[in-house]
Amino acid sequence: MLSRQENDRLTQVVNAPMGQMMRRYWVPACLGEEVAERDGTPLRVRIFGQPLVVFRDSGGRLGILDEHCPHRLASLALGRNEEGGIRCVYHGWKFDVEGRCMEMPTEPEGYNFRDRMRTRSYPVREAGGLVWTYLGPPETQPPFPDYDWTRMPKEQVAIIKVGERVNYLQGVEGSIDSSHSWFLHRDTIWDWKKRSEVSSDLSPRIEAQDEPYGFRYAAIRKPNANPDTEKYVRVTQFIAPFTALIPRPLVRSEPAHAQIFVPLDDVRTMFYGVFFSQDGAPVDEAAQRAKHHVVPGVDLDANWFRKGNTENWFLQDRELMKNGSYTGIKGFTNQDMACQESMGPVVDRTQEHLGTSDVAIIRMRRRMLEALRRFEAGEPLLGQDTPIPYERLRGDQQVIPIGEPWQSVGAYGEPNAATAPASR
Ligand code: FES
Numbered sequence: 032m033l034s035r036q037e038n039d040r041l042t043q044v045v046n047a048p049m050g051q052m053m054r055r056y057w058v059p060a061c062l063g064e065e066v067a068e069r070d071g072t073p074l075r076v077r078i079f080g081q082p083l084v085v086f087r088d089s090g091g092r093l094g095i096l097d098e099h100c101p102h103r104l105a106s107l108a109l110g111r112n113e114e115g116g117i118r119c120v121y122h123g124w125k126f127d128v129e130g131r132c133m134e135m136p137t138e139p140e141g142y143n144f145r146d147r148m149r150t151r152s153y154p155v156r157e158a159g160g161l162v163w164t165y166l167g168p169p170e171t172q173p174p175f176p177d178y179d180w181t182r183m184p185k186e187q188v189a190i191i192k193v194g195e196r197v198n199y200l201q202g203v204e205g206s207i208d209s210s211h212s213w214f215l216h217r218d219t220i221w222d223w224k225k226r227s228e229v230s231s232d233l234s235p236r237i238e239a240q241d242e243p244y245g246f247r248y249a250a251i252r253k254p255n256a257n258p259d260t261e262k263y264v265r266v267t268q269f270i271a272p273f274t275a276l277i278p279r280p281l282v283r284s285e286p287a288h289a290q291i292f293v294p295l296d297d298v299r300t301m302f303y304g305v306f307f308s309q310d311g312a313p314v315d316e317a318a319q320r321a322k323h324h325v326v327p328g329v330d331l332d333a334n335w336f337r338k339g340n341t342e343n344w345f346l347q348d349r350e351l352m353k354n355g356s357y358t359g360i361k362g363f364t365n366q367d368m369a370c371q372e373s374m375g376p377v378v379d380r381t382q383e384h385l386g387t388s389d390v391a392i393i394r395m396r397r398r399m400l401e402a403l404r405r406f407e408a409g410e411p412l413l414g415q416d417t418p419i420p421y422e423r424l425r426g427d428q429q430v431i432p433i434g435e436p437w438q439s440v441g442a443y444g445e446p447n448a449a450t451a452p453a454s455r
Pocket residue numbers: 100101102103104105119120121122123124
């Protein structure tokens with residue numbers, strides 16, 4: 032349970048301290064596939080409530096600019112993307128990917144207004160199938176978080192992108208909530224059979240440990256075999272401000288998984304679920320989207336939001352529930368988001384009753400409030416005062432001897448075998 036003030040500080044990102052702090056990290060703006068085409072359609076993007084436009088110019092360079100033209104604020108997303116820049120269709124002013132004004136045809140020659148005119152542009156990086164940006168002050172730009180999957184060839188990475196009509200924190204809390212998957216997703220998890228062979232313990236003990244980038248926690252269960260001498264440990268990583276690394280599936284031919292929850296504004300979040308190879312084999316993106324029932328144009332609308340929502344009660348099918356489905360909702364992202372949206376756009380955390388299974392959620396809130404305090408005091412942010420070996424961070428699960436510390440699981444791992452140096 033939180034006080035109202037704590038809940039507001041954690042959840043409000045638009046013109047609020049939390050949003051200011053989040054701007055000091057690299058964040059995904061969109062998928063590479065959305066702006067793959069040179070001179071293609073410019074893409075409107077919102078992050079922390081800020082309107083942006085993303086485009087790829089004639090030379091293949093990516094630009095992220097303020098959406099509104101600095102002349103009289105028409106949207107550059109209406110613009111013409113041609114000959115090395117984006118031209119506002121209202122009066123023809125044209126800008127390059129750096130925000131420099133290339134042409135200002137409505138102003139007389141010799142009047143150097145054009146040379147002085149710039150619009151704001153932001154750093155861009157394309158990695159792991161995502162287009163990333165940094166929206167904070169240039170002097171505090173941190174190193175890029177080069178997770179192992181950001182270095183893999185695109186064929187080894189599949190991304191599902193899904194819009195959620197809730198505050199980002201509800202999404203994050205779902206991703207660091209180990210106990211729910213034994214219920215909500217029980218008929219959806221592909222390694223469920225393997226998992227339930229390993230353990231049928233429904234009430235894990237949760238232990239957490241702070242790390243410079245956030246924290247990691249273990250859900251510790253009694254294994255079915257050798258419960259007196261062994262323990263089954265699932266370790267999840269929380270990386271500030273809104274990323275989680277989920278335990279790698281026990282079946283190593285299944286991809287590993289990272290979850291990122293980018294706040295579009297205070298009540299809408301874009302989820303990027305990244306599935307990446309554990310063994311160097313390709314990961315089929317279309318198959319992942321189909322498996323999760325988040326296929327663009329079928330399960331999702333033109334803006335990547337789910338067609339299931341509160342209006343149609345998340346397309347929950349009671350007949351399916353009578354016939355073996357636990358939730359009557361297809362795909363585990365849809366199941367998560369139905370629960371999260373059913374809480375309301377910003378859940379009132381003064382009304383909760385947290386149990387021992389919520390230890391990780393309590394830790395995350397404490398860590399993020401502390402991060403915010405550090406930010407306001409001008410101290411280094413989480414993950415930014417020491418170099419973090421992002422490429423060696425992983426969530427993992429293993430059965431280990433009962434006396435061994437759980438911290439041995441998902442410790443800074445070996446470089447991922449699937450990240451061949453040649454592919455960097
Ligand atoms: S508003 Fe863009 S050129 Fe006038």
